[in-house]
Amino acid sequence: MQDTVSLVRCPDYDKRNIRKSLDAVLEPLGGITAFVKSGQRVLLKPNLLSPRPLEQRVVTDPVLVEAVARMVLEAGARPFIADSPALEPFAKIVKVTGLDRIAGELGISVRELKDPRPIPSNRVALFKNLEIAADAMEADQVINLPKLKTHCQMLLTLGVKNLFGVIVAQRKAEWHGMVGASRRTFASLLLDINQAVNPGLTILDGVWGMEGHGPSNGRPRHFGVLAASKNALALDMTMCRLLGVSLEDYPLYLAARERGAPELEQDAVKVLAPGIEMPLVTDLELPQLGSxxxxxxxxxxxxxxxxxxxxxxxxxxxxxxxxxxxxxxxxxxxxxxxxxxxxxxxxxxxxxxxxxxxxxxxxxxxxxxxxxxxxxxx
Missing domain, CATH: 3.30.70.20 (Alpha-Beta Plaits)
Known part of the structure; x- marks a missing residue:
């Protein structure tokens, strides 16, 4: 069965444009009600890396987060916004981004992911002692809201990498230490986290993103797209191709190939991108680091x-x-x-x-x- 990745043009963060583009990108997937039901607790997981000015394009734009929260509320579900930054104070990030104000206006909570819990054992998982935030395990549904950015360790940070945020605070650094210098092993860790969280929907903020030395000190770049899929890995592989990035240079692809992931084959993914030329860009500046x-x-x-x-x-x-x-x-x-x-x-x-x-x-x-x-x- 094919996974579907939907892409639409979105020129800016005007609230009307964002809502219109969200409706359009989700329509081929069945709309928001295909993913959330009345009464469900829905975790919205944006990228909240640090309290940088929004124009630096480090975090998922709050206009997109707000629009998705409103859609979930309209479906009768109960959204909450949460993430776990590795080092920066969570309260400062939500204040700088305005997410505290947005949550207050919507009557929903915005909170730091804490309370790590061990995930159930899985024979496919490489890492057997993985712990993720309790909120991510106990939510009825997870909507993953990554930012399109380059990444100095993993080349790109998209849907799967964004879920590293459910590892609680400083434990992220502990995992880096345990994994060591192998990017492919770290990518396998990310695949295990993706499998454990199993987000029902991933919506990529690619209106403005980052190139160069991302994920925090790169250069902002306008891409003008939103992308969505039920399958975060399928979305990531599709975006990698659309950005003109060699899959052989992408650690997540190499780790997924070792596992025989079906999402890696182009004919296993149906890409719906009306009016969008392929590739999306041909001159993306990537970090070039020796291995x-x-x-x-x-x-x-x-x-x-x-x-x-x-x-x-x-x-x-x-x-x-x-x-x-x-x-x-x-x-x-x-x-x-x-x-x-x-x-x-x-x-x-x-x-x-x-x-x-x-x-x-x-x-x-x-x-x-x-x-x-x-x-x-x-």
Whole structure:
């Protein structure tokens, strides 16, 4: 049976345009009532990474979140908005985005995901001791509301990656530490989370997104689309193709291929995109980072220092706030004598430090391997 991915044009975040586009993108899927029923508790899971100004396009736009909440209310269900940022105060994020005001006007709650609970054992799951927020497990339905962004570790953050937000707060960093340097293993973790949460509907905010050094310090880019599907992985694979991204470079694709996921085949997914030219873009700026997985184990220390890309401090931009130190899952950063120091032998290149830096003061020094691969067109 084919999965369906629906795409429509949406030029901006005008409330009328957003509602019109939402109705259009959900119509081929049966409309909102195909996913929520009267009386159900429905978790709306946006990307609430950090309290940046909306024009930086770091978070799912609150106009979209509000419109989806209104649709769920009209269906007679009981929505609530929730996420669990890794480091930033949740109350500050919802205030900056205006979601606290929106929730108050709608008479619904907006709250931080807490109270981790173990998921039921699953023979397919690679990670057997996974815990996710209780609200995500106990909701009658989950509507996943990701933002279209590039990602310095996973290349893209779309539907499946957005569900990493149901891992509670600092436990995200713990998982990065446990998974280590393997992007494909981290992608397998994301697949297990997606399977555990099993969102009934994913709606991608691609009106404005981010390219370059996402998910927080990239450059805003206008894409002008909304996308929706019952299947988050099918949506992600479709968007990867539409963005002109090579699937072989996408860790989520590689991990899903190892599992034999049917969503990877183009003929297994029906794409409905009236009036949208394919590909959507041909010049998306992606982060180009070397991978330690390509190298033999005995070269690990040497490669981490010289061959693969590494995070470096921009001394002029850095305010020494210490957020990067607190988020690092392997404790490889220190502030010594008013400067950041990196232990590159321990660094696993998860780029959490870059993700949480509010000043864009952590950049990347390309390693020799990344330069060579770029030179030969890889």
């Amino acid at each position: 330690m997985e390509m190298l033999p184990g005995f070269l690990t220390s040497f490669s981490r220092r010289y061959l693969v890309s590494k995070p470096v401090q921009d001394k002029k931009a850095c305010r020494l706030c210490g957020k990067c130190v607190r988020i690092c899952p392997v404790n490889c950063l220190e502030i010594l004598q008013n400067r950041m120091t990196f232990d590159y032998d321990r660094c696993i290149r998860c780029y959490c430090c870059q993700e949480v830096c509010p000043e864009n003061a952590i950049s990347f020094k390309k390693g020799l391997l990344a330069k060579v691969l770029k030179g030969i067109g890889r």
